[in-house]
Structure formats: C-alpha cells, structure tokens
Amino acid sequence: MTSTTIRIHIVDDDEAFRDSLQWLLESHDYQVVCHDSAEGFLAAYRPGQGSGCLILDIRMPGMSGLQLYEELQARGNQWPVIFITGHGDVPMAVQAVKRGAHDFLEKPFNQEALLAAVDSALAAVESVRQSESGVQACEARLATLTAREREVLERVIEGKMNKVIADDLGISIKTVEAHRGKMMDKMGARSIADLVQTVVAYRQQKGRLA
Structure with missing residues (x-):
C-alpha cells in the first residue's frame, strides 16, 4: 500500500453484509478491504500506509466499532469513519459524530445513501492530504x-x-x-x-x- 493509495475498509462481523457492500463499492471502482472484526482491522493496520475511510459496524462481538474508533483516535488516526447502526444505536452514533466521526447510516439504507456518504468521506480524505502537502511544502521552504x-x-x-x-x-x-x-x-x-x-x-x- 503506497502513501497515495486510498482504500475503503469495511469492518463488520456479518459476512453477507460485508460481501454486499464490497460488491457495491467495487462496482463503482473503489478499492475495498474487508475485516470481520475490529481486532482483525487493528492487526492489519499500519500507520502511514495509505489513506482511507472506514465503514464500521457500531456494535460487534468483542471490540465494538465505537471502541475501535476511540482507539484510532487515541493513535492519531484521521481517517473519516462512517458508522453502520441499527435503530437502537442511533443515539450512540450521534454522540460519535459529535466527537468527530464523519457520518452514520441507519439500517436499512439504500445504495445512494451509502455512496453519497463514501464520496463525502473521501472528499474529506483529499482535503486532509492537500493540507498535509501544503504544510510540508511550507516547512521545506522555511528550512x-x-x-x-x-x-x-x-x-x-x-x-x-x-x-x-x-x-x-x-x-x-x-x-x-x-x-x-x-x-x-x-x-x-x-x-x-x-x-x-x-x-x-x-x-x-x-x-x-x-
């Protein structure tokens, strides 16, 4: 994975749901990586290896999506997170958005809503990359x-x-x-x-x- 690679990481314990999201996103030319647990994502995660966004089930066995989000925040990860939530977890998702999560989608949602959320998240990724590039260019001149x-x-x-x-x-x-x-x-x-x-x-x- 290069520093310019942008990938969408789906973290969900429901295999059928992961597969359906992966198929939808790849059919729109996105690069997708799937993980069946928060622990699995963390085991594969390496800081600095590309940019991305997360589609993250808020409630999973073991480490929850919310706990994974908190862990990534503690590590300084700035990838935008789109939470997938059931009706009962909407208040939790709202609080996550207030703390910096990019968006949340309540099941069931349509394809257009997901694609719009992903496009918005990737626009945020690009904005951060441009900011980082501008900072690096100015630092080089100051040096x-x-x-x-x-x-x-x-x-x-x-x-x-x-x-x-x-x-x-x-x-x-x-x-x-x-x-x-x-x-x-x-x-x-x-x-x-x-x-x-x-x-x-x-x-x-x-x-x-x-």
Whole structure:
C-alpha cells in the first residue's frame, strides 16, 4: 500500500453484509478491504500506509466499532469513519459524530445513501492530504532560511518596517533589505501580503494536523 493509495475498509462481523457492500463499492471502482472484526482491522493496520475511510459496524462481538474508533483516535488516526447502526444505536452514533466521526447510516439504507456518504468521506480524505502537502511544502521552504532570515521573516509578518527591524537586530537597513529579499525569494512570496497569508495558513494547518 503506497502513501497515495486510498482504500475503503469495511469492518463488520456479518459476512453477507460485508460481501454486499464490497460488491457495491467495487462496482463503482473503489478499492475495498474487508475485516470481520475490529481486532482483525487493528492487526492489519499500519500507520502511514495509505489513506482511507472506514465503514464500521457500531456494535460487534468483542471490540465494538465505537471502541475501535476511540482507539484510532487515541493513535492519531484521521481517517473519516462512517458508522453502520441499527435503530437502537442511533443515539450512540450521534454522540460519535459529535466527537468527530464523519457520518452514520441507519439500517436499512439504500445504495445512494451509502455512496453519497463514501464520496463525502473521501472528499474529506483529499482535503486532509492537500493540507498535509501544503504544510510540508511550507516547512521545506522555511528550512532553507538562515537564522537571520528567519528573524527578519518573523518581524516582517508582525508588520514591522525595515528601519524598526534594523534597530531590533542591530544591523543596517541595507542588510535588512538584503536578508528580506533573499527570504522572500526562498519563500516564493510575491508580496508581503502573500508571505503573511502563506505563513499564517501554514501555522493554522500545522496546528490542526498536530
């Protein structure tokens, strides 16, 4: 499984139900992996091995779907989870959604509802991947800055003028201008506004992904 692979993992102890979901999803060109228990999924799970989403029966023998979800959250897994629930478990599923689960479907549900939930979950996966990519790109650019260029960057995004930065750092304005020009080039920033937006977005995304 590569880092760019997106697979749908079905975790359900009902073999006939798993098979029917697998057939439906594969007929729509999704890559599907089935697991007959939460324990079986955890035994096969490796962090960092691709992206995915889970279709997860909320109530199963042994470890329940809800317990599996809690375990994945504790491990920092951000895959969207679609819970499958019977009528009596809807309140539990609602609470799971409030705690970050992507969606839940109450049995019986139609194919269109499942496919819509999966499409929404995979859109969330792609959004996370793009955020991670943006964070990595900005980190790579920041890593090319010298210590002095980082000091200039911090003061520029605080809105300080060159003269103030020169006074802060005890260097000449011309030296500030030279560091500032190199820093802007390395960051790929077209303007101060562009630089500020890039760094602020990077810090916000990094905070969400942490």
